[in-house]
Amino acid sequence: MLITAPNLTRPDETYERLIAIHDGLTEAESHALNARLVLILMNHIGDHQVLDQALRLARDPSRAPD
Amino acid sequence: MTDLVAERYRLAFRLYPYARSPDQDAPAPARHKVIIAGGGPIGLATALDLGRRGVPVVLLDDHEGAGLGSRALCFAKRTLEICDRLGAAGPMLDKGVQWNVGKVFHDDRLLYEFNLLPEGGHAFPAFINLQQPWFEKFLHDAILAAQAEGAPIELRGRNRVDAVTPSADHVTLDIMTPDGPYQLQADWLIACDGARSPLRGMLGLSFDGRVFEDNFLIADVKMKADFPTERWFWFEPHFKSGDSALLHKQPDDIWRIDFQLGWNIDRAKELEPANIRARVDAMLGPDVAYELDWCSIYTFQCRRMDRFRHGRVLFAGDSAHQVSPFGARGANSGIQDVDNLAWKLALVLDGTAPDSLLDSYDAERVHGADENILNSTRATDFITPKTPVSKLFRNAVLTLAEHLPFARTVVNSGRLSLPCTYDGSALNGPDHPDMPPRTRPGSPCPDAPLAGGWLLPHLGRGFTLLSINQTVPDSLSAHGLTVPRLALDATPEIAARYLGNAKGAVYLIRPDQHVAARWDHFDESAIAAALARAIGKV
The missing domain is CATH 3.50.50.60 (FAD/NAD(P)-binding domain)
Structure with missing residues (x-):
């Protein structure tokens, strides 16, 4: 089951790192980084059903996962 | 004439x-x-x-x-x-030429190599x-x-x-x-x-069906070159021939080169020997002597x-x-x-x-x-991404694959043909939950070594009853068929492939060496019913 309740241990710091990791990159390089990041996190999660819920939630954030 | x-x-x-x-x-x-x-x-x-x-x-x-x-x-x-x-x-x-090692390149970089190393205990190689x-x-x-x-x-x-x-x-x-x-x-x-x-x-x-069209230039090249007997696959090759290229060994010192050309091509022009040679030269380098054995442009659709x-x-x-x-x-x-x-x-x-x-x-x-079309379509979509964002993800996978084994599982240069399991077929009879999933009803029987030979040559003339650690009569007759019994010893391979956690097993095997049904004990009426089902008499 996809966790949608708050789960980040240090939300502000983590978000800051997400933005900072793109410093100095062109837009194309940033898109490539994001794509790699998605793949790395997908592998960490692993479970197909959880990922499917996450993908659908990303497409339509107003619809809570089943 | x-x-x-x-x-x-x-x-x-x-x-x-x-x-x-x-x-x-x-x-x-x-x-x-x-x-x-x-x-x-x-x-x-x-x-x-x-x-x-x-x-x-x-x-x-x-x-x-x-x-x-x-x-x-x-x-x-x-x-x-x-x-x-x-x-x-x-x-x-x-x-035939047997091969096990594959190498995957992106542009001019070797991303990784894999070994198909087939499971032991089979008479035939993977390919x-x-x-x-x-x-x-x-x-x-x-x-x-x-x-x-x-x-x-x-x-x-x-x-x-x-x-x-x-x-x-x-x-x-x-x-x-x-x-x-x-x-x-x-x-x-x-x-x-x-x-x-x-x-x-x-x-x-x-x-x-889903129509997907592309052209492949196949160049069979005869050469004495010192390439290893491996399958080499390029995404976006550095020799600029198109979206993908493949180099494969054939018998008789011949190498198969597949160049993916895309859809809008001038067929006659691409088939001119000088143009084929230009592509092959760019791929093999200037110092490799070869002759063109056979060339063709191959167009496919998935349907x-x-x-x-x-x-x-x-x-x-x-x-x-x-x-x-x-x-x-x-x-x-x-x-x-x-x-x-x-x-x-x-x-x-x-x-x-x-x-x-x-x-x-x-x-x-x-x-x-449908299974083949699904696999083939997925490979095609990976090799030739259809949108900018799918290309972005595809290249992200390739970049990661050079360093991280997990990404190699996503790289898709073709999922090599495996036999189909007929899950859900009307011909399938009872399954048993303690036995291995790979031999569930509908599956092709995996081979295994037997004393003095192999399992599969004993299967396939007609239906066969396969028994392991069970007393089963020499043959069973029902519905116009006489089904001989083949008693097997529970060797490590037979146990792993056919017994699983069950103490004994009786399998009804179809003439195409697929499993029709399986039980953990001999039950003549259940087997006769499964036989009727497997020949469409239900």
């Missing part, structure tokens, strides 16, 4: 020269039980399988043998097992590379051997089917020969006449017929389904069609099984075709 039956391509081997048949002088169309249209690998294998089961077959082809060109090339383990059942695998294995004409020749050699032992197989070269008229219980064929036309009738017609199937067209049947059975006409191989070349799923799936069809048709013809058993050929092989 007359041109009533025009030659459409050159031959590698002349196998069945035209000879006038008495049927051509018959006052009324001669009636045959089974006519096979098409003498490619699927038609030949169908004739061989039916003939060895005692079914009289006449095969018609508008040529006299195997066409020139390496074409299908990669033959999978299951194909070799089926050919072994047909008495044709030995020479294929001797002539061999063998030029299609040799595959056809070895099937034909096996037909000659079967004919010598009395198998009722007749091959008619330069017999072109020009028209087909279906009726309720037979079909009538108009055939052209170098001596002019004649007619034949058949109880059953099997159309193995290839991706452009003239018969499909004559019957007005559609060939739909299948709605149904593979149309009354008394059955479609098998490329005439019924077509896939991209990624994964070697063309000829290999066609041979599985043959494997599935021949025993069913033999049982229907001798009255043991109802005509409706042939509907299960349609259901099971449509399932197989």
Whole structure:
């Protein structure tokens, strides 16, 4: 089951790192980084059903996962 | 030489020269039980399988043998097992090139290499590379051997089917020969006449599905170069030939190079030797001496017929389904069609099984075709991304794959052909939860070493009862069939592949070496019921 309740241990710091990791990159390089990041996190999660819920939630954030 | 039956391509081997048949002088169309249209690998294998089961077959082809060109090339383990059942695998294995190592490149970077290292305890390797004409020749050699032992197989070269008229219980064929036309009738017609199937067209049947189109330049290059016997695959190769390229070893010092060219190409221009040489030179480097052995541009679409059975006409191989070349799923799936069809048709013809058993050929092989089309379409989408964002993700996967093993599982340069499991087939009987999933009903039997040989050669003449750690009578008779028992010792391979956590097992195995049903003890009435189900008597 996809966790949608708050789960980040240090939300502000983590978000800051997400933005900072793109410093100095062109837009194309940033898109490539994001794509790699998605793949790395997908592998960490692993479970197909959880990922499917996450993908659908990303497409339509107003619809809570089943 | 007359041109009533025009030659459409050159031959590698002349196998069945035209000879006038008495049927051509018959006052009324001669009636045959089974006519096979098409003498490619699927038609030949169908004739061989039916003939060895005692079914009289006449095969018609508008040529006299195997066409020139390496074409299908990669033959999978299951194909070799089926050919072994047909008495044709030995020479294929001797002539073919076995390979295990694959390397994957992006541009000019080696991303990783893999070893197919097949599981131990199997008679046949994961793959061999063998030029299609040799595959056809070895099937034909096996037909000659079967004919010598009395198998009722007749091959008619330069017999072109020009028209087909279906009726309720037979079909009538108009055939052209170098001596002019004649007619034949058949109880059953099997159309193995290839991706452009003239018969499909004559019957007005559609060939739909997701259409994906691309062109591949195949260059077979003869050279003594010092390349290892490996499969090399490039995404966006540095030699700028297109979206992908593949280098593969064949017998006789020949290398297969596949260049993916894209859809909008000038076919004639791409086939000019100077242009082919320019591509090959860019790939191999300036110092490699080679000669062009055979070149072709191959166009594919991913699609299948709605149904593979149309009354008394059955479609098998490329005439019924077509896939991209990624994964070697063309000829290999066609041979599985043959494997599935021949025993069913033999049982229907001798009255043991109802005509409706042939509907299960349609259901099971449509399932197989869909699996192949799905795998082939996914590979195609990975190799040729359709949108900017899919290209972004594809290249992200390739970048990660150079460093991280997890990403290599996503890289898709073709998922190599594996035999189909007929999950959900109406022919499947009971399963047992303690036994391994890989041998559930519908699965092809995995091979295993037995004392002095292998398991699979003991399976496939008819139905077989396989018993492990169970007392089972020598044979069981029901529904017009006598099913012999094969008792197996629980060796490590047999235990892992067939027993799992069960203490004993009884398997009902179909004539195509697929599992029909399994139990942990012998129960005659349950087995008889499963046998009835497996021959469509339910």
